[in-house]
Structure formats: structure tokens, C-alpha cells
Amino acid sequence: MKSNLERYMAAAIAAGPPWVWSTGMTDWGRDPELWPGFLQQIKPTARIWCAGTATGEEIVTLAARTPSSVTIHATDIRPDALARCQTGRYPAEMVMVALDRGDLTAGDVSRMFEPAEPGAQWWETTEEIRSRVTWQLHDLMTDPLPTADIVFCRNVLHMIPTDQRAGVVESLGSLDVPIVIGKSDAVHMNRYWSAKFDVPVSLVLDAAREDR
Numbered sequence: 001m002k003s004n005l006e007r008y009m010a011a012a013i014a015a016g017p018p019w020v021w022s023t024g025m026t027d028w029g030r031d032p033e034l035w036p037g038f039l040q041q042i043k044p045t046a047r048i049w050c051a052g053t054a055t056g057e058e059i060v061t062l063a064a065r066t067p068s069s070v071t072i073h074a075t076d077i078r079p080d081a082l083a084r085c086q087t088g089r090y091p092a093e094m095v096m097v098a099l100d101r102g103d104l105t106a107g108d109v110s111r112m113f114e115p116a117e118p119g120a121q122w123w124e125t126t127e128e129i130r131s132r133v134t135w136q137l138h139d140l141m142t143d144p145l146p147t148a149d150i151v152f153c154r155n156v157l158h159m160i161p162t163d164q165r166a167g168v169v170e171s172l173g174s175l176d177v178p179i180v181i182g183k184s185d186a187v188h189m190n191r192y193w194s195a196k197f198d199v200p201v202s203l204v205l206d207a208a209r210e211d212r
Helices: 004-015 035-040 057-065 079-087 092-101 106-112 127-132 162-174 183-192 202-211
Strands: 020-023 047-051 071-076 089-091 122-124 133-137 150-153 179-182
Touching (some): 047 057, 057 071, 057 106, 057 127, 057 133, 071 079, 079 133, 089 092, 092 106, 092 122, 106 127, 127 133
Parallel strands (some): 071 133
Antiparallel strands (some): 089 122
């Protein structure tokens, strides 16, 4: 039996873009219920833009779960965050916690990381993962938006100053592509953007709440 969120996603996909999918926490493989339906929509030549990548866990997950022909452009406003991402190194303990929770599978981990010595404290992403992801300094408020077929912009909008938030939302909407947002962003999407679409963002939150 499908969950309410899964039913909503199916309806959104059937309606066509732009789709707004709302998600929760920031972590490896977060919101497992989102991935099966989302991955089915990824075309082999898809260009994915991830805005506000933080330390890059979701980008590595995304790269591991999509075809090798998919390209990922990851951006953030913080040089220190991008420097961390570009190293491709992550604490092994953090990955194991996600594995134990079921957010990652053993297959995910094997695609993400090079084989490590037993007891290694840091794991390094594979050359294949690193070759598919480009990292760039980018300011959503002032810089031109990259060309993309799908946008990940999770839990970012609430960090943008109130007087500039509407402009950022309008710019994202102008791309006319599927957009994956975070639950903290849904309020801003409803306020500035969801009136333009047939399905308001609040329906995603309502469905997620009913599933709990």
C-alpha cells in the first residue's frame, strides 16, 4: 500500500513539471521514501544542480544512485564548505551511522567510497564520483542560475534575507524544472510561489505528517 507522500509524488509526476517535493533532515540518503520515485524520473543525460550543498553528503549519495552519465553541479556560498567537499573525504563513523539507520545501503557505500583499510577513520569518495561532480562558489541572491534539468535546493531559502527571498524563489521558478526543497523552505514557497501551481506545497507537508 502506498503512503500518502508516495501517492502525492505519483500525482505530481503525472501532472508534469514544475514539481515541488518537500523533504526533511539533512544527511546521507535522507527521506528514503523520496528516492524510488525520484530516481525513476532521472534521464541518463540529466544535469542536476544542487544549491546549498553544505558538506556534500547528499551530493555523494545522489551521484552514487544515478547513472554515470548524469552530471551534478554542486554550489554553495561558503568557500570553507566547498573546500571540504572537494577533498572527497568523510568520517567513516558518520557513514556507518547512516548505514546502520538504513539511510544508506551497502551498495551505496561501495559505489561512494574507495576500499579502505580496516579501522580507517576517513573514507575517500571514488574517482568516478569525483569526476561527475563539479563544485562552484555561488550566491543564489546575486549570481546567474546554472542551467539544469533538476534542482536540489533543500533547507536553503530560510537562510536568505527576507527582503531577497521572493526574488530567489521567482528565479528558481523561472527555470521550469523539477525542484526538490526542504520542509523549512515550504513556508516560503507557499508565500511567494505555490499560487502559480495547481498543487500547493502544503499538500506535501500534510501527506508527510499523516504518514507519521
